[in-house]
Amino acid sequence: MSDSRYFQNRKRNEDFFWSIVDPCCSKCGYSAYRSALQLHHIDPSDKKNRFDTLGYWITLTKYNLVKKLSETKFVILCSRCHIETHCDLKNGIDVNFTPFDSSIFAKMLPGLKSTSWTEKAKLKRDSPVKVCPKCKIEKQKSSGFYRNASRIDGYAAYCKDCTAKRISKPDPIKIKKPIYPPHYFENMIREKERIRELGQEN
Numbered sequence: 001m002s003d004s005r006y007f008q009n010r011k012r013n014e015d016f017f018w019s020i021v022d023p024c025c026s027k028c029g030y031s032a033y034r035s036a037l038q039l040h041h042i043d044p045s046d047k048k049n050r051f052d053t054l055g056y057w058i059t060l061t062k063y064n065l066v067k068k069l070s071e072t073k074f075v076i077l078c079s080r081c082h083i084e085t086h087c088d089l090k091n092g093i094d095v096n097f098t099p100f101d102s103s104i105f106a107k108m109l110p111g112l113k114s115t116s117w118t119e120k121a122k123l124k125r126d127s128p129v130k131v132c133p134k135c136k137i138e139k140q141k142s143s144g145f146y147r148n149a150s151r152i153d154g155y156a157a158y159c160k161d162c163t164a165k166r167i168s169k170p171d172p173i174k175i176k177k178p179i180y181p182p183h184y185f186e187n188m189i190r191e192k193e194r195i196r197e198l199g200q201e202n
Contacts, residue, residue, distance in 0.1 A: 006059070013058040013065050020104060025078040026097060027085070038082045042073040042099050063112045070105035132159040 014034075024031040031037075039054040041047045057068050075097040077085060088095050131138050137159070144160040 009061075010058050013060070013062060016062065017054070017058065017065070017069075021076060021100060024076065025081055026075045027077055027081040030078040030081075036079050037076055038079055039074050040077045040082055040085060040097070042075060042097055046072045046074075063109075066105045066108050066112060070102050070109055072102065073099040074102075075099055130157075132157075132162055134158045134162040 018034060023034045023037060025037065046052075057065050060068070085095050128141055129138050130141050139159050
């Protein structure tokens with residue numbers, strides 16, 4: 001994924017999350033900046049590792065983001081209240097929060113499709129049809145696809161018809177001739193003669 005697509009996906013997921021969850025601290029009511037708000041796991045067992053946070057979740061696909069939120073009991077806190085809450089828990093002080101209703105995300109999950117790279121690759125591999133990169137026509141894989149080296153498509157698999165056309169009439173490869181400056185060869189000959197004369201004198 002390129003940087004632009006990464007940040008677009010991150011911004012899209014972030015806006016989606018805050019459109020459902022109220023961007024407000026559940027303890028003190030802080031709501032000035034969304035970047036100062038954090039997700040607190042009510043059940044510590046829901047947090048698998050230190051990277052299992054909202055900042056990482058919004059970089060996932062929408063399906064995986066909704067899946068994570070539907071399986072987690074959480075509450076929104078500002079950074080100060082979040083630290084104070086963990087200090088209280090460390091000191092043995094009971095802290096009670098009403099978790100956000102995760103059933104909202106659970107209801108959305110069936111309507112979303114999992115678009116992980118592994119599943120995309122599996123669907124593409126199992127599909128009986130394939131699009132030829134040369135003629136852009138969808139054809140059956142059983143009709144035959146052959147590897148061809150191309151300057152445009154790289155080492156791509158063309159259909160049987162395009163492969164036959166390419167073998168009969170290959171694409172010409174244009175080689176650009178180097179452009180030499182004026183008197184290039186004359187100066188080169190003079191330099192060689194000068195070096196030869198110096199060698200004879202020594």
